[in-house]
Amino acid sequence: MNTQEYISSGxxxxxxxxxxxxxxxxxxxxxxxxxxxxxxELRMIEETLEKLVFDSSLTPPxxxxxxxxxxxxxxxxxEAKIVALYPEQVWKYATAASVAIALFxxxxxxxxxxxxxxxxxxxxxxKSENQRIAxxxxxxxxxxxxxxxxxxxxxxxxxxxxxxxxxxxxxxALASVYWNSSTxxxxxxxxxxxxxxxxxxxxxxxxxxxxxxxxxxxxxxxAGLLKMKSINGAVAFxxxxxxxxxxxxxxxETMRLIGNVERNPS
Amino acid sequence: MRxxxxxxxxxxxxxxxxxxxxxxxxxxxxxxxxxxxxxxxxVFVKIWDKINSYDSSKGRLxxxxxxxxxxxxxxxxxxxxxxxxxxTDDIDNLVTKIDRQESAELPIDSIGLxxxxxxxxxxxxxxxxxxxxxxxxxxxxxxxxxxPLGTVKTRTRMALKELRSILNVT
Numbered sequence: 001m002n003t004q005e006y007i008s009s010g011x012x013x014x015x016x017x018x019x020x021x022x023x024x025x026x027x028x029x030x031x032x033x034x035x036x037x038x039x040x041e042l043r044m045i046e047e048t049l050e051k052l053v054f055d056s057s058l059t060p061p062x063x064x065x066x067x068x069x070x071x072x073x074x075x076x077x078x079e080a081k082i083v084a085l086y087p088e089q090v091w092k093y094a095t096a097a098s099v100a101i102a103l104f105x106x107x108x109x110x111x112x113x114x115x116x117x118x119x120x121x122x123x124x125x126x127k128s129e130n131q132r133i134a135x136x137x138x139x140x141x142x143x144x145x146x147x148x149x150x151x152x153x154x155x156x157x158x159x160x161x162x163x164x165x166x167x168x169x170x171x172x173a174l175a176s177v178y179w180n181s182s183t184x185x186x187x188x189x190x191x192x193x194x195x196x197x198x199x200x201x202x203x204x205x206x207x208x209x210x211x212x213x214x215x216x217x218x219x220x221x222x223a224g225l226l227k228m229k230s231i232n233g234a235v236a237f238x239x240x241x242x243x244x245x246x247x248x249x250x251x252x253e254t255m256r257l258i259g260n261v262e263r264n265p266s
Numbered sequence: 267m268r269x270x271x272x273x274x275x276x277x278x279x280x281x282x283x284x285x286x287x288x289x290x291x292x293x294x295x296x297x298x299x300x301x302x303x304x305x306x307x308x309v310f311v312k313i314w315d316k317i318n319s320y321d322s323s324k325g326r327l328x329x330x331x332x333x334x335x336x337x338x339x340x341x342x343x344x345x346x347x348x349x350x351x352x353x354t355d356d357i358d359n360l361v362t363k364i365d366r367q368e369s370a371e372l373p374i375d376s377i378g379l380x381x382x383x384x385x386x387x388x389x390x391x392x393x394x395x396x397x398x399x400x401x402x403x404x405x406x407x408x409x410x411x412x413x414p415l416g417t418v419k420t421r422t423r424m425a426l427k428e429l430r431s432i433l434n435v436t
Contacts, residue, residue, distance in 0.1 A: 060306050
């Protein structure tokens, strides 16, 4: 076929204008497939028409677009319903949805895991803090109980306070014995006492009927009142330094404290 | 292609890009703004409905849309409401009438286009003017003006070939 003759006939222009019969159209499309130079010619015809028309463009009023868009949107909504019935489409959407949900869930899981991690660390800190405070509370509470108990004894008129003063061995030493003559309870409180070696211990003695009676051994590192052995009918108390565990009879040359029981006027 | 999936955002772009050109084609053929406004809506709805039938191997998208617009407009002029005072008028009356109407009624700024067409020989300009700006088909043109159809076709060809160099289409 002579393509130049074909072009010169103007059939491609008619085709571009949409002004060919159905059989001509089929024939032209067939011919175009076989001849690239005809396709190139058609492209230029079309581009020329396009430029010609674009050069004379005239924008329609804005409301026209609104009307077109609303007409299109109302028609696409009805189509969307039909589309949704195809299983293939449903699968696509379901897959997309499940992927989206999975991603979202993973993200949230990660977020909550981070929060949970932070929270559990914080929780552990709070727990140990709580435990520490509870222990401190118990210690304080025990101290308080002790002080309250000591105070009850010190304030009680049932107890006689015996002040023990330092001997030549420890002139600055000072201590008190609280003795309940009816219940025979004895409590010791030290204000001042020189330290001794670890091999030795202090021993409290009560003078009963002119003889020293063991009232128990102690170390000086205690606070408040220390409960000693019960004593009946004491007239004086004394503290000596003895080997750890104490002795049956006091070593008088090591005496550090001594004080007489002064009976209340009552 | 997004348009074939009937993506309304793509259609939005399509409208913005081509509505001016297509509207100018439609309004020149129907010559009444209110009619052209209705018609251009129908054109775009039709483009939207038929976009899946557009085959890019058979031509440019614009040509396809242009022919929809042109055919819709031509169909409109053939309907009863538009039929008075058109192609049945004698030629001289028609030409003066169209010229008068265009200058009096239509806000068409086609100075550039007129300048372009003025660069064509008279017989070629006549063909393009009637085919593209006045909505005649080639057959109608041949029939109305007693020109053989083959002559109309070759003149169309010569005109478009001339325009090709004027418009720098390569």
